[in-house]
Amino acid sequence: NAGVTQTPKFxxxxxxxxxxxxxxxDMNHNSMYWYRQDPGMGLxxxxxxxxxxxxxxxxxPNGYNVSRLNKREFSLRLESAAPSQTSVYxxxxxxxRGGNEKLFFGSGTQLxxx
Amino acid sequence: xxxxxxSPEALRLQEGESSSLNCSYTVSGLRGLFWYRQDPGKGPxxxxxxxxxxxxxxxxxxxxxxxxxxxxLHITAPKPEDSAxxxxxxxxxxSARQLTFGSGTQLxxxP
Numbered sequence: 001n002a003g004v005t006q007t008p009k010f011x012x013x014x015x016x017x018x019x020x021x022x023x024x025x026d027m028n029h030n031s032m033y034w035y036r037q038d039p040g041m042g043l044x045x046x047x048x049x050x051x052x053x054x055x056x057x058x059x060x061p062n063g064y065n066v067s068r069l070n071k072r073e074f075s076l077r078l079e080s081a082a083p084s085q086t087s088v089y090x091x092x093x094x095x096x097r098g099g100n101e102k103l104f105f106g107s108g109t110q111l112x113x114x
Numbered sequence: 115x116x117x118x119x120x121s122p123e124a125l126r127l128q129e130g131e132s133s134s135l136n137c138s139y140t141v142s143g144l145r146g147l148f149w150y151r152q153d154p155g156k157g158p159x160x161x162x163x164x165x166x167x168x169x170x171x172x173x174x175x176x177x178x179x180x181x182x183x184x185x186x187l188h189i190t191a192p193k194p195e196d197s198a199x200x201x202x203x204x205x206x207x208x209s210a211r212q213l214t215f216g217s218g219t220q221l222x223x224x225p
Contacts, residue, residue: 004157040217041217042118042201042203042214042215042216042217042218043158043201043203043213043215044215045212045213048212058212059212090157090158092157102148102160102163103150103158103160103213104160105157105158105159106157107155107156107157108155108156108157
């Protein structure tokens with residue numbers, strides 16, 4: 001089983017460029033999440049989607065947009081990348097719509113903004 | 115503000131040398147405390163969920179415990195394959211969709 005698949009695995013952007021990080025899960029999960037992970041800091045939630053057609057802001061949403069394309073796919077877009085967005089991005093999912101459920105993570109996208 | 119602090123930041127052990135990792139939290143109520151393992155270049159992988167003080171859970175060489183202020187991840191007779199970063203996270207009432215993560219403890223087990 002693939003689980004949660006993220007593309008690309010690595011990306012280098014110049015300041016001001018845009019890009020979309022893709023995430024797809026094949027577990028029929030309802031909720032999907034985007035986190036960023038920076039050295040010395042915990043994972044921080046950017047956006048989440050509790051069900052198809054709904055999205056909500058997390059702790060650090062500024063500079064990002066998301067789209068829940070269907071139940072399987074949840075994309076993260078950087079419209080005008082900034083060096084502060086250099087990070088490792090993780091997509092995750094859970095079966096339900098929130099609560100005490102374990103997160104299933106993808107393997108991450110390492111993004112560098114020069 | 116909810117806070118999660120993990121210590122130590124890094125820990126080096128010899129194979130077979132048991133130790134504990136700490137996760138202390140300051141939250142307004144606790145709905146659940148989660149432990150994850152993260153290998154280099156990979157996403158975190160779920161280990162345990164603890165819900166109330168006094169609760170314990172075990173998996174192979176790992177045992178997680180919970181008090182009202184902190185959680186410990188005890189590693190008994192570790193092996194090199196236990197080397198990873200261990201993350202804890204808390205969920206509080208009213209934030210059903212958000213976890214607050216600690217910054218992790220990087221564990222290295224030397225053969």
